[in-house]
Amino acid sequence: MVTTETALKDAMTSIEGVIGVALVDYSSGMALGTLGGGKDLDLTVAAAGNTDVVRAKMRTMEMLNLKEGIEDILITLGTQYHLIRPVTGRAGKGLFLYLCLDRARANLAMARHQLKRVEGDLDV
Template sequence: MANTEAALKEAMSSIEGATGVALVDYTSGMALGTLGGGKDFNLEVAAAGNTDVVRAKLRTMEHLGIKDEIEDILITLGTQYHLIRLLKTRGNNGLFL
């Protein structure tokens, strides 16, 4: 758990303007850890919703026969950027920040 907390703190401090970060398992849609957010930005809801985004893109790549890996997914809103960074892990167990 200490590694998760350290990674979340590093992401928050190294990304200028970051207001929240979550480590998410996209096989389950569960947030393994969160930092920031608040009543107006529920990171648990964001984790579940962005899991759908990641799964949809992976499914589309499979249907298209694309044999590559997603690095980032960027969603731009009027006042926010949502950055999804897939992580390469041992055992390839499907994590993203």
């Protein structure tokens, strides 16, 4: 099990094409940790905005009476992939990992695989 800081560093170094990564509390929209980003990607704003995405999907699943959990949510832009992965396990309830990738440099399948590994190792 690894800490938030270690998990975010792992995502930044092991996933090709990462622009930024954050661990977010979707009950408050606050980022518990961020790494990367920059003038073109404000991770604090992204954390709050993607909280709305997660909440909307959770409400929709509840209305549809779907019992399975979300594995990940993918948002595809012209030059970027945005990947949202809820943290599983009791300690991670209400948290998600947010990953922004440069579409030209990233391998989406590998990024999903690596983010799943990072999420599995995370100890909050």
